[in-house]
Amino acid sequence: EQASLSEQRGSVRRSAADIIVATPGRLVDHINRNSGLCLKQLRFLIIDEADRMIDSLHQSWLSQVVAAVYGSGAETEATSLFRRTEVAFITAASLSPPQMPLQKLLFSATLTQNPEKLQQLGLHQPRLFSSVHSSAAGPTQKQDHFHFPEGLTEYYIPCQMSKKPLLILHFVLRMKLYPILCFTNSRETAHRLYLLVKLFGGVQAAEFSSRLSPWERKKTLKDFEQGKIQLLISTDAAARGIDVTGVKCVINYDAPQYVRTYVHRVGRTARAGKAGLAFTFLLKVQETNFLQMVKEAGSPGIQKQLVKPENLKSMEDRYEQVLQELADVIKDEKSRC
Structure with missing residues (x-):
């Protein structure tokens, strides 16, 4: 060197x-x-x-x-x-x-x-x-007021913590919105969700975090861009500085704590003038603060999207079985560490 x-x-x-x-x-x-x-x-x-x-x-x-x-x-x-x-x-x-x-x-x-x-x-x-032609880009622009992609449509989904994995499966298996880039707030959550989806079956999923070597991360991104992966579960390692082409939908499995993190995450879709979707799973206790944060950041509008319980019911029996299998897999991983 x-x-x-x-x-x-x-x-x-x-x-x-x-x-x-x-x-x-x-x-x-x-x-x-x-x-x-x-x-x-x-x-x-x-x-x-x-x-x-x-x-x-x-x-x-x-x-x-x-x-x-x-x-x-x-x-x-x-x-x-x-x-x-x-x-x-x-x-x-x-x-x-x-x-x-x-x-x-x-x-x-x-x-x-x-x-x-x-x-x-x-x-x-x-x-x-600024690369965006807008009066907001002038010297009177507020601090922490950002530009959102024009083709981006934002939604938030009120949910319970236990229903989050079912919602991910619903988006992939029922709504077929893949390829999906799904963000979590920690690599432990990303790994656990990846294992759960893998055990459930029917979804081509992969994880992307510091658990992987640089070579493995590079290969994972390549497979995702080539359509070999329907659901990429990632920490914020993929939120900045990485241009992942063809992302149809971004899901914030965990709501980001900071607005900058949110802007970078949703900016992985709706790139170069294309359309894109962004969904954020929100617990009841998170709604008020998160929606206020996004509004103050300059979001053109984030819409509420409800997923009816009956849309998830057919997957619940298999989901409960997978949770038991997941506990055994995680226990086995820890014993080998």
Whole structure:
């Protein structure tokens, strides 16, 4: 890895890459350990999923990267036509010799406009660009007010905790809304639901979480896109930064606690102008707060959808049998750990 980032030229080791794609932690690791990795000529710093990056700024990775860009170096200053100093107020003196600024480009579907958080990024004369043509994208836009896909239709389904698995089976076996991307709030819930659906039978299901290796996750996503999987049960590992094509329906098996999580989840469908459905299972105690949260976030409207008990009744006997089988499977898994 180090060899691809720098190369030996005579007695000097120099950077060999024009573009580096890295996680913050790994980049900082190379800055500290790889003496040949020089960022003093870096022109563009692109931060994807910027809202999550801002939340991790307590780790000081950004300040370390900026320090590597503007750090002093006698050799660099002597051979460069440009001076590198952190941007401040522009004066005639500051432009001689010419400056070579570092431009930061932030991308996110849920980028905060909270000035206190944005201040941490050290932005100079920032500009906001939106891919959505809307008056809401102007400077008067409220904080934590987001854009939802135009083709997205949102529903919530009042339910009891014990009926959630039956509702998932109803969506796949009766309503045939697959391919479905189903989100849970933990990998334990995702795994338990996957085992339950698998034991019930009749559904091509898979799980997607940190339980799987990177290779297994890549293969699972490929199978899902190819239509080999009807129901993909996932943690929020698939909610960000992964473009899964052909998702007809997103189901929030567990209601997300934060509105940003909801926006990223439902954004996996209705992509590139296509239509998509999003369903959220809500317990009675969750309804008021969740609906208020989504409304304040800028949702065009989330509709109530009822599933009649008689629509689930024919599956209940098999479901009760599966619950007993599931207890044995989980007990066996724990004994092997």
